[in-house]
Amino acid sequence: MDEKLTITQGPHVFDRLSTQNMMYGVCLALIPAAAASVIFFSWKAVALMLACMSSCLLTEAFFQRLRGKKICIDDGSALLTGLLLAMVVPPDLPVWMAILAGVFAIGIGKEIFGGLGHNIFNPALLGRAFLSAAFPAHMTVYSAPIDAFTSATPLGLMKFEAVQTDLWSLFLGNVAGSVGETSALVLLIGGAYILIRKYADWRIPVSFIGSVYILGEALHLLSPGKYPSGLFHLLAGGMMIGALFMATDPVTSPVTKSGKWVFGIGCGILVIVIRLWGGQPEGVMYSILLMNAVTPVINIATKPKRYGT
Amino acid sequence: MFKAFSGGVHPREQKEGTKDRAISDVRIPLRVVIPMIQHTGAPCRPVVKIGDTVKKGQIVGRVAQFITSPVHASISGTVREIKEAPHPTAGKSVSVVIDSDGKDEWDTSLRGRKDAAGLTKEEITDIIKESGIVGLGGAAFPAHVKLKPPKKIDTVILNGAECEPYLTCDDRLMIERPAGVIKGLLLIMKALDVNKAVIAIESNKPNAVESIRGALKNPDIRLEVLPTKYPQGSEKQLIEAVLKKRVPPKGLPLDIGCVVHNTGTAVAIYEAVCEGRPLIERIVTLAGDCIKEPSNLKVRIGTSIKDLLDECGGAVKEISKLIVGGPMMGIAQPTMDTPVIKGTTGVLFLSEDEARFFDETTCIKCGRCVDACPMNLLPSVYAKLVKKEKWEKLDDYNIDDCIECGACSYLCPGRIPLVQYVKTGKRELFYMRKGAQ
Ligand code: SF4
Ligand code: SF4
Numbered sequence: 147m148d149e150k151l152t153i154t155q156g157p158h159v160f161d162r163l164s165t166q167n168m169m170y171g172v173c174l175a176l177i178p179a180a181a182a183s184v185i186f187f188s189w190k191a192v193a194l195m196l197a198c199m200s201s202c203l204l205t206e207a208f209f210q211r212l213r214g215k216k217i218c219i220d221d222g223s224a225l226l227t228g229l230l231l232a233m234v235v236p237p238d239l240p241v242w243m244a245i246l247a248g249v250f251a252i253g254i255g256k257e258i259f260g261g262l263g264h265n266i267f268n269p270a271l272l273g274r275a276f277l278s279a280a281f282p283a284h285m286t287v288y289s290a291p292i293d294a295f296t297s298a299t300p301l302g303l304m305k306f307e308a309v310q311t312d313l314w315s316l317f318l319g320n321v322a323g324s325v326g327e328t329s330a331l332v333l334l335i336g337g338a339y340i341l342i343r344k345y346a347d348w349r350i351p352v353s354f355i356g357s358v359y360i361l362g363e364a365l366h367l368l369s370p371g372k373y374p375s376g377l378f379h380l381l382a383g384g385m386m387i388g389a390l391f392m393a394t395d396p397v398t399s400p401v402t403k404s405g406k407w408v409f410g411i412g413c414g415i416l417v418i419v420i421r422l423w424g425g426q427p428e429g430v431m432y433s434i435l436l437m438n439a440v441t442p443v444i445n446i447a448t449k450p451k452r453y454g455t
Numbered sequence: 456m457f458k459a460f461s462g463g464v465h466p467r468e469q470k471e472g473t474k475d476r477a478i479s480d481v482r483i484p485l486r487v488v489i490p491m492i493q494h495t496g497a498p499c500r501p502v503v504k505i506g507d508t509v510k511k512g513q514i515v516g517r518v519a520q521f522i523t524s525p526v527h528a529s530i531s532g533t534v535r536e537i538k539e540a541p542h543p544t545a546g547k548s549v550s551v552v553i554d555s556d557g558k559d560e561w562d563t564s565l566r567g568r569k570d571a572a573g574l575t576k577e578e579i580t581d582i583i584k585e586s587g588i589v590g591l592g593g594a595a596f597p598a599h600v601k602l603k604p605p606k607k608i609d610t611v612i613l614n615g616a617e618c619e620p621y622l623t624c625d626d627r628l629m630i631e632r633p634a635g636v637i638k639g640l641l642l643i644m645k646a647l648d649v650n651k652a653v654i655a656i657e658s659n660k661p662n663a664v665e666s667i668r669g670a671l672k673n674p675d676i677r678l679e680v681l682p683t684k685y686p687q688g689s690e691k692q693l694i695e696a697v698l699k700k701r702v703p704p705k706g707l708p709l710d711i712g713c714v715v716h717n718t719g720t721a722v723a724i725y726e727a728v729c730e731g732r733p734l735i736e737r738i739v740t741l742a743g744d745c746i747k748e749p750s751n752l753k754v755r756i757g758t759s760i761k762d763l764l765d766e767c768g769g770a771v772k773e774i775s776k777l778i779v780g781g782p783m784m785g786i787a788q789p790t791m792d793t794p795v796i797k798g799t800t801g802v803l804f805l806s807e808d809e810a811r812f813f814d815e816t817t818c819i820k821c822g823r824c825v826d827a828c829p830m831n832l833l834p835s836v837y838a839k840l841v842k843k844e845k846w847e848k849l850d851d852y853n854i855d856d857c858i859e860c861g862a863c864s865y866l867c868p869g870r871i872p873l874v875q876y877v878k879t880g881k882r883e884l885f886y887m888r889k890g891a892q
Contacts, residue, residue, distance in 0.1 A: 157861035158782040263817040396821035450831040454701040
């Protein structure tokens with residue numbers, strides 16, 4: 147009997163959460179948003195989701211094969227990248243472009259850096275940035291949900307035509323926008339799920355959302371005619387999906403507790419600055435990518451204080 | 456008021472199996488194996504020869520140093536062998552093997568002192584030293600050393616946290632012997648010349664809290680109920696939770712005027728001083744999904760785990776892992792011949808389902824380890840630096856502050872054996888520094 151005793155170092159028990167559960171858990175949390183996108187944009191949303199997910203998975207497998215590593219696309223990370231990518235592209239994007247973005251997201255965004263855990267930028271956002279750079283015309287045309295007429299996004303309306311979309315529509319999501327970003331309601335449901343299940347750290351969404359609201363609202367109070375309200379900022383564009391699902395990507399955000407606050411607040415400030423004074427109506431994607439770039443620096447700068455000092 | 460230390464985790468408590476199991480006696484073992492290392496400090500040397508007759512409570516090993524603690528025969532009988540034998544924490548140790556004569560007779564030179572009040576603090580400390588008392592919470596630091604601090608102490612904390620899952624030996628002791636706990640604490644206070652003490656118990660032990668509260672008459676001793684969190688029982692974390700003070704880097708509790716003793720140690724001190732009984736037995740929790748009757752047993756030092764398993768009705772499932780201590784910091788054993796020593800809080804018999812083993816994957820930089828670390832460290836960085844063998848860099852990240860609690864590994868979704876990397880890193884850094892001298 148003795149020979150069968152396993153010897154490993156402690157601890158001998160572990161928390162239930164593994165990387166794999168975490169990735170699939172976040173995918174699960176995106177199901178309400180995915181369902182809403184199908185209601186709003188029907189088959190177009192389905193096609194884009196399938197295209198992005200399969201191209202991400204295949205690209206990941208291809209690169210892992212190429213580098214002679216074990217193929218571990220079942221860890222869920224590439225699937226999640228694909229799903230997130232689909233959520234942030236315009237519903238009318240041609241499917242082949244979506245496939246290309248998936249290849250870029252995984253190939254350049256992740257595998258080139260060494261695969262899971264080594265990339266600097268959020269791969270899904272990098273995929274979207276690639277589309278914006280390569281096909282700018284396609285990335286600025288949005289159709290309204292259900293009736294599918296081309297329409298400006300609420301942020302575009304705000305910025306270029308000074309038209310305010312009502313907050314209820316923003317909350318529910320029947321406005322023009324990317325596939326899965328329009329409904330704050332469904333994203334909040336998913337976000338609550340990932341926070342309760344501890345799939346993501348709460349500090350980033352809290353500080354990100356908090357700083358956007360406070361800053362947005364403060365500016366609004368200073369000049370109500372010129373700047374939209376804090377709530378508008380929260381509900382419009384990619385804010386919710388960005389704060390809850392993109393900025394919380396563990397790999398590309400800081401590891402330290404205070405670093406997570408800095409990261410969230412940094413994202414928040416950048417969003418307001420880009421939205422109000424930048425050349426583009428939306429700033430969530432660039433804010434997060436910029437903060438991803440400085441994450442290594444944040445990690446060093448926020449090294450925890452030594453215990454007992 | 457909100458009381459907590461920073462960081463920490465909440466592993467499944469798993470105490471249901473034994474927390475209502477009263478401490479019971481076991482048959483006197485036919486043979487005991489008494490290791491010469493049962494404490495932190497200098498190992499003892501055997502002071503008996505093969506063939507000697509020994510009585511219960513007689514010293515069988517000692518060494519003339521300050522930081523050490525003598526070991527005693529736990530049964531009466533004959534010294535059969537003196538040999539290297541399996542040891543729960545050191546792998547192997549020189550041990551005195553005693554075969555029982557079935558009489559279980561005390562060494563007649565030992566006697567209790569009912570008039571402990573008349574003893575000076577030096578006398579108390581000497582009795583504690585001669586009785587071989589060490590910290591019974593697991594670390595096994597000689598108790599008398601902590602009673603002769605080089606600095607003035609103002610508070611004694613009695614550690615009844617018992618934060619490791621499965622273990623309930625201190626819980627039972629507090630429930631069943633509150634008077635012994637308190638009398639032992641009073642002796643500690645007297646030896647240290649301190650008039651302030653705190654008994655700290657985690658909130659998951661309401662019966663122990665009630666029992667101690669009922670027996671507590673002395674206004675100098677405060678009872679503190681702490682929210683349950685691992686590793687509350689770690690000295691520094693307990694002090695942080697109770698006193699809201701942190702022990703400075705490389706420092707000891709006495710640097711901030713306090714000393715921590717375990718509840719089991721207090722009872723052992725009481726028995727040594729008032730009843731004249733050296734430390735020859737201790738309470739051990741036997742638990743895990745593989746044993747028939749999970750129990751809390753009063754076990755003679757040197758009893759083999761195999762004997763204890765029989766005592767609990769044997770195994771009901773195939774044992775995949777045998778752990779001495781709790782599941783967080785305990786040590787997996789290769790054999791059932793391992794004896795119980797003074798620091799053995801529990802023995803766990805776990806099946807494959809209960810002690811799952813996971814392969815290491817990649818670090819996803821989630822920071823859960825950083826969140827879990829009660830010592831404000833960056834465990835993921837240690838893993839990275841150790842893999843790259845950048846030993847000198849480990850010092851910049853205060854690797855020596857790590858208390859090896861395992862909270863980081865417990866929470867890591869990548870199943871990275873972070874504590875293992877820390878241990879390797881500490882060792883290599885130690886050699887590197889030694890080489891540099
Ligand atoms: S918990 Fe594990 S995966 Fe997460 S940062 Fe720490 S080492 Fe990396
Ligand atoms: S084992 Fe060390 S590094 Fe890990 S949580 Fe405990 S103190 Fe921190």
